[in-house]
Amino acid sequence: MSRWSMRIALYWGMSLAGLGVAAPALFAQSGSEAERMAFFERHIRPVLVAECYSCHSAQADEIGGGLTLDTRDGIRQGGDTGPAVVPGSASRSLLVKAIRQTDPNLQMPPDKKLPAEVIANFERWIAQGADDPRDGEAAVARKYEIDIQQGRQYWAFQVPCDTVPPPVRATDWPRSDIDRFVLAAMEAQGAHPVADADPHSLVRRLYLDLIGLPPSPDDVSQFVALHAQDAQAAVAATVDKLLENPGFGERWGRHWLDVVRYAESSGQATNFAFPHAWRYRDWVIESLNADTPYDQFIRQQLAGDLLPAEDERQRAANMVATGFLAIGPKSLSERNRQQFQADVVDEQIDATFQAFQALTVACARCHDHRFDPIPQTDYYALAGIFRSTETCYGTIRVVQSNHPSPLLELPREADATQPYPPLTAARRELIERQIESQQEQMAELTSRDQLIRRIFMASRVTQLRSQLDLYDGDGMPRPLAMGVRESRQAADSPLYIRGEINQPSDRVERGFPQVLTVRQPAIGSRSSGRRELADWIASPDNPLTARVMANRVWLHLIGRGLVATPDNFGASGQPPSHPELLDYLAVRFVQDGWSIKRLIRSIVLSRTYQLSSQFDYENFEKDPENVLVWRMPKRRLEAEALRDSMLLLGGNLNLQPPAGSLVARGGEGNVGFRITGDPAATETNRSVYLPIVRDQLPEMLTVFDFPDPSLIVGERAATTIPAQSLYLMNNPFVQRQADGLASRVMQASEDDVERIKQAWLLGYSRPPTDSEINLALKFLDDYGVQHSVRATWAAFCQAILASAEFAQR
């Protein structure tokens, strides 16, 4: 939920803050009570009914500003910010202020101004005591009070229980406990699992799910042969092999990078490079390959700088891991320093709690959370922790970039990867000369009209200096990284009323959301509390951590989360479809040492995962969304898996990870102007290594639903849009891969049918059907009439790459 947008209807509050409760003034009453009531009935009530009740009554769909005007209590009690009517004092009555429309922030009715005589009537009515016959209690309770105790009863806020698999009727179907949970739910709904997947579908699914690349024809034939002997042994052996493949980290690391809004630039209105962000990307990939226990993975990202390290290499890794907190989008053009810092902290709270806890805690920046039991004080308890943390993201101070920060420098002994060669003496001299020359020119610009030129030249100097700053005195690249460290001073944060930085209120002691914790941490006066936060999130006692991650893993393998809103386990998210299974997975996950690989392995070895995609009419009628997982429908590949598969088949994929990133080689500065060409077309490394510049993503990625890297996205969209078809039909990159594939297919055999079979194995991991062979031969004949043999096979191979099945697993 957007914090900003939650500055709802605050006009009722702004003008009243500080006024306090107005003591009823002495007021002059005139006329009899009956006359005054008659006045109300004739001049006041009709206006209230006609102009106000639609938003400010018990009947309103949503009560504006917490204010009801349909009872005497309501109108005198007022809304979020105070009494609308103070009997006897028109000047103190917000209602009068609103209808006079003298304050631009307080104008009612919203779309017009009442006639002057109507306003005068209201003033007179209030001055005479605001007589009001409308008994009854105000419809709106004074304030929405959060009940923490009751909030703890919510399923997601209770620690997962070690659940026992339920009994099932079809006892011969389940292969594992997971299957028993899934089957029991199906049986309860009268659905049944479809047939098991054939070995060709299964091996393709395993490869693409685990490493993001399709199996080679040899892999396929080996698997099929083994599968015929012992199906489960074949699957287990393949899974174990793939989990050890470096491609595992590249695929599953990217899933995590979606969640943590990984990108290499600031985004927002002005877009400045984060040339060192890639280190975090590489760390994520390495951690997944090393199967770093998930609790450790969390601790490193939130407080790596505060963890003990065995050696400098580990120390460096811990520092890089905290990049999680530094890579978020930043409004560098913001002029107000305090506002900027508050926004950075807000972004960190949002990312931390959505990524690890699937909670929208940041909703509580401006007011208590509307759906979850998270009061605004909880938000500022966390804000204190992050405000006591220094975020090191780099950037330079130039036009439109007002908030550069230091970067972390990794220990030399860690021998960190260097993304660019050392600086030559000649190059250094060149840059220094450019700086001098700019400075000389600037010195000549003195008149006021030349101010803008001066500013731009100063920016240029800063930019040039930043190039030199990337190297040490010997010209060796400095091992720089994004991340966080403790601030010089640790302090609690004030609560900011309505989230506005110029409205600080009482300080809130640093701590964690109350609903999730019984005992608040003891945070030392000199430490931020980040270490405690990391330990608390990475604890088996945290009700959300293991569940949230187990759900993410399930989502990527099964195609639908047990909780369908993977980034929101709160009351506005979805309840779990299989709550006991979710708890079972979470508990096992912790018991298995928080091993992500073991969690994946247990799911992949289930019979559920190995179901075919076969359609079933009866099941479909009962459960069209396949919530029960009665089949494993085909799914569209993510942009990266699609591009990598094309490169692989075209014989152009370079499996060697690159050193650094294109963005790193560009250095600091505004990235918007710098980018030329299309790296997705020219680079040949795996797609996880493509430059991820916010709002300047490679076209291929955006066309195929790469998530916006300014947002936390646990589940990607899978759209089917014409831009995808145009890309696959017409983009030269696709045609190049088709050419490469054509060469391989043509080399494989002289015989058309053999070539077709080879193309099918490469493209779809299965042999063609007779009908497909006929379709293919027909195409070769038709197309071959006007085109050369090579061109015909190229067009044929492009058709394979462009077909829907190629883009599915």
Added chain:
Amino acid sequence: MHRYVMPGVSRREALKCAGAGFGYLAFAGLSTMAAESSNPLAPKPTHFPARAKHVIFLCMEGAPSHVDTFDYKPQLGRDNGRSMPGARTRAARLLGSPWGFQQHGQSGLWISELFPELAACADDLCLLNGMHTDVPAHPQAFLQLHTGVSQFKRPSLGAWTFYGLGTENENLPGFITIGPPQNNGGPANYGSAFLPAICQGTPIRTAFGGFAGGGGGGFGRRGRSNSSGTVSNIRNPRLDRDSQRTQLDFIQSLNQEALRREQHDPAVEGAIESYELAFRMQAEMPQVMDTSDESAETKALYGIGQQASDTFGSQCLLARRFVEAGVRFIELTSRQWDHHTNLREALPNKAASIDKPIAGLLQDLKQRGLLDETLVLWGGEFGRTPYAQGDDGRDHNHRGFTTWMAGGGTKGGFVHGATDDYGYEAVAGKVHIHDWHATILHLLGLDHERLTYRYAGRDMRLTDVKGNVVREILA
């Protein structure tokens, strides 16, 4: 071997012809299918009768000066050179407009001599002279102009419009942005954010390359005379149309096989549909963009062929052609209105680059009976100060500025709102960007409070929790 899908034949018909429609048609009657058959492109009902069916947004990036164009301030001229109380810079001196204003048309709208052609359309214009926005900095204000906010990634006005209304021509994208902005948020200004991806603007690039459009055989890259841009991957660099059709038929036959096997797979069905749309777009998009069939008079009307106005004129003509073809929302960007210095020379040049094109567009839409159903919007992210910056420039001013609307159910020859005597601050008929958005949606038949999309646990709106329809300007 028969063709499974023929050009110009709808998918459903094609499925019937080919007898291959087991997947879709067999279950088309199932109640549970209803939700899945919803097509994001299909025209959708409005909340109430619409006044406008199309929008052309003439976006002036950089913030044009209102006091030199559409907001006549005689007092500013009289007080020229005097210091201005309350100005941001203490030494600021008021700068009377170097250009004269005259009343035009039956309505007597005051318009500066910078726009002689547009002035002839005075009776079609609805000036909003009381505009204001939140931040006097380009990036934030430009994003707010397009998406309502600058702090968060949100869908743009065009994306919301397309999302709300669908499209009338399924051979073309519903939201097209010609010469899209590169800075000030760039693509975020025509993005779909959390809305379905198909709602995002399809960029037609004019010169700048950038990351996207990696040489995908763009249309009209050479020979600019009859076209004004390119669409990514719209042309096959290798295959002629017949060869590509043969290839596509093969692709579609494979897709049909897949669908037959899977029996129910909306993604494959979507791919089949999407390929046909893409193939049709390849034919129709260049046709719409090829303006060689326009008469010399029409081109002259838009100022095409004249150095100053050729580029924007060509784009305006393109916009009219997209409206005729049924595109819902077309945005055009004119850059470099940020006149801190060199106002006296640069502003007339900018004005000349758009004056005839826009006047031509309005006249052309009118004579074709399209202006009634097409809402034309003109404006930048904010206005400029009545006081000078240096002695020949104006600074940013978000407190008061002008945008205008024409056609699409707005009152012609009408002025709503006003700034103070100097043009510094809106004082009457104030219209915030949220109100402007609410009003645009209203003219399109959409209630800005009901046009929502559930995201991050909340029903999101273009106008957030704000926005009032400016009813005074509704015809």
